[in-house]
Amino acid sequence: MGENTQHQSVRKRRVFYIPGYDPIHPRRYRELYRKEGAAQAEISGYEMALAPKMAGAGPFGWHATGRFQGVESEADFEVLIWSDIVKDSMDQGIFATYVQLLRTAWIYIGSGALARLMKLRKGPVIAALYPVVFLLTQLVFALLVAWGVGALLALVLPWWSKVFGLLVVPPILKWFQRHDGKFFAYYLMHDYAYSASTRGANPVELEARMAQFKERISEALQSDCDEVLVVGHSSGAHLAVSVLSDLIRENRLPPEGPKLAFLSLGQVVPMVSFLSDSYRLRGDLAFLCQREDITWVDVTAPGDGCAFALCDPVSVTGVAPESGKKWPLVVSAAFTLTLTPERWKELRWRFFRLHFQYLCAFDKPGHYDYFQITAGPLTLAERYEGRSPSKSRIEKPVNKFTKIAP
Numbered sequence: 001m002g003e004n005t006q007h008q009s010v011r012k013r014r015v016f017y018i019p020g021y022d023p024i025h026p027r028r029y030r031e032l033y034r035k036e037g038a039a040q041a042e043i044s045g046y047e048m049a050l051a052p053k054m055a056g057a058g059p060f061g062w063h064a065t066g067r068f069q070g071v072e073s074e075a076d077f078e079v080l081i082w083s084d085i086v087k088d089s090m091d092q093g094i095f096a097t098y099v100q101l102l103r104t105a106w107i108y109i110g111s112g113a114l115a116r117l118m119k120l121r122k123g124p125v126i127a128a129l130y131p132v133v134f135l136l137t138q139l140v141f142a143l144l145v146a147w148g149v150g151a152l153l154a155l156v157l158p159w160w161s162k163v164f165g166l167l168v169v170p171p172i173l174k175w176f177q178r179h180d181g182k183f184f185a186y187y188l189m190h191d192y193a194y195s196a197s198t199r200g201a202n203p204v205e206l207e208a209r210m211a212q213f214k215e216r217i218s219e220a221l222q223s224d225c226d227e228v229l230v231v232g233h234s235s236g237a238h239l240a241v242s243v244l245s246d247l248i249r250e251n252r253l254p255p256e257g258p259k260l261a262f263l264s265l266g267q268v269v270p271m272v273s274f275l276s277d278s279y280r281l282r283g284d285l286a287f288l289c290q291r292e293d294i295t296w297v298d299v300t301a302p303g304d305g306c307a308f309a310l311c312d313p314v315s316v317t318g319v320a321p322e323s324g325k326k327w328p329l330v331v332s333a334a335f336t337l338t339l340t341p342e343r344w345k346e347l348r349w350r351f352f353r354l355h356f357q358y359l360c361a362f363d364k365p366g367h368y369d370y371f372q373i374t375a376g377p378l379t380l381a382e383r384y385e386g387r388s389p390s391k392s393r394i395e396k397p398v399n400k401f402t403k404i405a406p
Contacts, residue, residue, distance in 0.1 A: 008377035013075040013227045014220040014258070015374050018213065018243075020234025020268075021191040023086045026079035030062045032359055033077070037064070037371045040361035048371060053077070064375045075375040076225075080213045082239075085205055090190045094173050097186060100193040101135055107196045112400055113274040119398045120316055123305030124268060127351070131189040138185070142172040184352065191235070195271065200278025202242070213243045218252045227259045227379045234307070234355065237267035237298075238281055241313075244294065245284035253293055261380035262288075262296040263373065264328065265358040266304055269313035276401050282319050283404035289314040289325040295381040296327035299358060299368055302392075303335035303348070306355040310393045318397035319404065329384055330393040331367065338362040 017029060034050050041048040046068045053061035053076060061078040092100065108114040108128070117125050146166050180186040194203075202210070220228045232240030244262055247253070253260060273281050288296065300309040312330050314320050335354065336344055340363045347354055359370055369376075373383060 007382075008071045008073065009379055009382060010073055010226040010377050012225040013073070013229060013375065014223065014225045015075050015077045016080055016213070016217055016220070016228070016230045017077060018080045018230065018232045018236035018240050019083070020236045020266075021086055021194060023083050023090055023187075025083060026060050026081055029079055029359070030060075030077075032356070033062070033064070033371075036360040037375075040365070040369065040371045041066075043361060043363065044365060044369065044372075046372075048375065066371070066375045068372060068376050071377045073375060073377040077374070078216065080209075080216065080236075082206065082209050085203075085209060086194075088205075089194050090187070092190065094170070094177060097177075097189055098135065098139070100197075101132055101189055104189070104193045104196040105132055107199060107275070108192075111199075111276055116398045116400060117270055117274060120270060120311050120394060121308050124271065124308055127188065127306050128192055128271070131185040131187075131192070134183060134185040135189060138173060138176045142169040145169075145172060192271070195235075195275065198277065200272050200275030200281065202280060206239075210239060210243050210246075213239075214247050214252075217243065217247060221252060221254060221257045221260065223258070225258045227261060229261045229263060229374060229380060231263045231265065231374065232267070233265045233358065234268055235272075237264035237313075238269045238272050240264065241269070241288055242281060242284045245287045248291060248293065249287070259379050259381065260294045262294060262328075263380060264296070264298045264313075266300055266307040266355055267298060267313055268306070268308060270308050270311060270316055270399070273313065273317040273319075274399050274401065277406075278401065279403060279405050282317055282402065285314045285317055286319040286321065286404055289319075289327045290321060292326065294327070295379070295384070296329065297380055297384050298328035298330045299333050300330075301333040301335045301354075301357070303344075304333075304354050304357070305351050310390050312393055312395045315395035316397060316399065318399040318402035320395075320397070329387065330389045331384070331387065332390045332392070333358060333362075333368050334366070338364050338366055338368070340364070 037048045046066060048064060048066045051063045053063055059081060061076060063076050065074045114125065146169050149168050177186055217228060217230060230240050230244060240262060272278050300307045302309045310330055310332055314325055335357060343363055367387065373380060
């Protein structure tokens, strides 16, 4: 079914966006939606406009209206915030970060998780190794400078040269930390360390926030909207899996209520589900993949080196039921086909920017148009009705830890 039929089943939609591990205020997502939505509307020939969120629609969000092939629809967005938790977890000194590095590397390498992740996609594993290598490079560089300074001082202060030489190490490392907005080494280290610190179990403060997310979504399911769409990007995808599983287990879906849909984008689920104590996530994946009362579409792209592109998160984790599963529908955003060659050339090596491309405009969007999905007149189920999963998807289970309970 396509937009050219002018069919409409959604006039009002509630969208709940769960960001990944991001310390920046969620207003960045509103401004991104405003800018990229206008660009996509111009490319695809429809109209879109943004306005402040409706009263009582949560702590942060916005209202979008659109006109698609002569059909009008609207959506209220809410960002489910955990940036404060991320900030707290990143509040680490230099020494503490290096301790994190050793502990995180030991957990992933010692458990064999890193080797098994390499069997899926090398891109995200390289992204995980990058902060380890770059932080160690920073340390080696600082020590070499210290050695050089010490050698010079030895000419005049032979007894104190090594001591004074080592004094240059902290300011050099501090310089790298202050400029991490260009290098992302500290940021990525804290990201991977956050899940590794509990070996895949959700920290207490995160579980509490997820319970709040669940209540917000449950409230929307009692409203007069036509679809409740949960969007999880990057690390936000596995949080959404657990939030939605809790919601359904507690029978929070009204029989005559809005359609419930889940769109996972650029997911990194295996980075968590492959850890030894990730019982909760593995159980939720096994549960959600069988549900008839939800639509789950997983969109990734091989061009995104930070995501486990086209890796079925349920199957590769090893928790797909023997009787079969219904979800997710794994499809590709196919950056090399949906972006012009010039645009692809411009973005190809901007890895972090590409990881957010799912939230941006495409030159030739095809089946995946983030703005029609989130603000258009079709449900997620209708938009992907009859679509086959990507033929190049990876479903082979490679995870060692498959238990869903201790």
